[in-house]
Amino acid sequence: AFNHRAVLVDHTGVGCPNCPAMTDKLIALSKTEWHEHYNEVTCHAGSFASGDPAASAAATALMQFHDVKGWPVIRLNLYTAEVQNYGQSAFLNYMAQALDGYIKKDGADVGISMAVTGDSEKVYCAAQIKSNVAQEYKVVAWLLESNIYSPNQQGASKDHHRIYNFALRNISGEYSRNNLTGESIGVLEEGQTHDCAFTLPIISTKWNWENMGVLVIVSAKDANNRWEVVNSAYCPIKESKAYEYVK
Numbered sequence: 001a002f003n004h005r006a007v008l009v010d011h012t013g014v015g016c017p018n019c020p021a022m023t024d025k026l027i028a029l030s031k032t033e034w035h036e037h038y039n040e041v042t043c044h045a046g047s048f049a050s051g052d053p054a055a056s057a058a059a060t061a062l063m064q065f066h067d068v069k070g071w072p073v074i075r076l077n078l079y080t081a082e083v084q085n086y087g088q089s090a091f092l093n094y095m096a097q098a099l100d101g102y103i104k105k106d107g108a109d110v111g112i113s114m115a116v117t118g119d120s121e122k123v124y125c126a127a128q129i130k131s132n133v134a135q136e137y138k139v140v141a142w143l144l145e146s147n148i149y150s151p152n153q154q155g156a157s158k159d160h161h162r163i164y165n166f167a168l169r170n171i172s173g174e175y176s177r178n179n180l181t182g183e184s185i186g187v188l189e190e191g192q193t194h195d196c197a198f199t200l201p202i203i204s205t206k207w208n209w210e211n212m213g214v215l216v217i218v219s220a221k222d223a224n225n226r227w228e229v230v231n232s233a234y235c236p237i238k239e240s241k242a243y244e245y246v247k
Contacts, residue, residue, distance in 0.1 A: 001107030002132060003244040005232045006038040006099060007217060009075045011068045012164075013048030013055075017155035018085055022072035025091045027160075034096060036247075037103045038076075039215055039234045041144060042167045046071065053206065054148045054167035058175065062168060065180050076102065077229040078181070079222070107246055109133040109220060110188075112233035115240035116214045118202075123237060125198040125214040130243065131188035135220050138227055140182025141198035142215040143170040144234070145207055166215075166234075169207060172198040181219045181227040212237050 010026060012019040026040065044054035045063035048071050066075045074083040074095070081098035083091065114127040125141050146165040153162045173182055185194045196216075202209050213236040222228040235241040 001246040002111035002130075002231065003246050004037060004104045004108035005244075006080065006102055007077050007215070007229050007232050008038040008040045009062065009066065010040065010042045011045070011063060011066065011071055011073050011075065012042055013044050013046060013071055014052040014150050014152055015050060015154050016048040016071040019048070019072045020153065020155045020157065020161035022074070022085055023161055024158075025085075025088050028088055029092060029095055032092065032096070034099050037099055039232045040166050041142065041215065042164055044164065044167055051152065053150050054145070054164040056167070056169050056203075058142070058171045059168045061171070061175055062180060078219070079224075079226055079228055105246070107132060108231040109135070110137065110218050110231050111243040111245075112216050112218060112231060113241060113243045114214070114216055114233055114235045116235045116237050118200075118209055118212070118237055120209050121202055123200045123202065123209060123212055123214060125200070125216065125235070127196045127198070127216045127233075129185065129188070129194045129196065129218055131190055131192050131194075134187065134189045136184060136187045137194075137230070138181045138184050138219045139194075139196050140175075140180065140217050140219075141172040141196075141200060142168055142217065143200040143212060144215055145169050145212045147208070147211045166213075169212070170200045170203065172200055182217070210237065
């Protein structure tokens with residue numbers, strides 16, 4: 001049974017004075033039992049991201065896809081849930097409810113194994129998808145960068161408020177605000193595997209490829225015929241990640 005991980009997106013920006021408080025709440029969430037059931041992405045885009053060193057065109061596409069109107073806000077997966085900037089106890093309760101309603105503790109529909117390498121021009125990811133449920137799947141790779149420092153974060157009162165991790169930099173394939181889920185790999189039967197290869201360009205010389213990693217996201221159609229996340233896996237550059245199983 002493959003461990004099931006959602007994609008938790010923190011919509012944020014350097015000019016958002018309330019975003020550091022959300023950072024603290026996400027740190028609190030990471031210390032709960034739910035931490036092994038999601039991968040985090042920070043999306044720096046929009047009016048609060050002017051001059052933001054973590055901003056990117058890919059982040060703008062994701063912000064538009066999620067139709068974000070205010071910051072900070074958490075989106076779970078592509079459609080699963082939205083959680084606002086409540087007080088810490090209420091935020092943790094809402095996140096626990098959202099994750100509890102989504103996570104399959106008896107095993108995800110697919111497992112993901114992967115390896116990541118690269119240089120100052122491109123990051124490469126090889127991934128293998130193994131199906132536990134027969135259905136059509138889409139696969140996409142998101143390039144993330146961590147340890148981005150900004151002295152200008154509004155509302156910052158602690159050192160970690162000025163350091164951005166898992167910031168979205170690029171997305172594989174021809175993406176737009178309407179297509180962030182990647183390409184179809186067709187129907188996989190139960191137990192069948194599919195090998196994928198992704199090349200993610202380093203667009204800016206200000207990006208630090210040595211602090212990057214790749215998030216592979218697999219999606220399938222939900223009850224509303226939308227492509228929704230069924231599992232995800234993250235791997236830092238120069239490392240590999242085996243299939244993750246339920247403990």
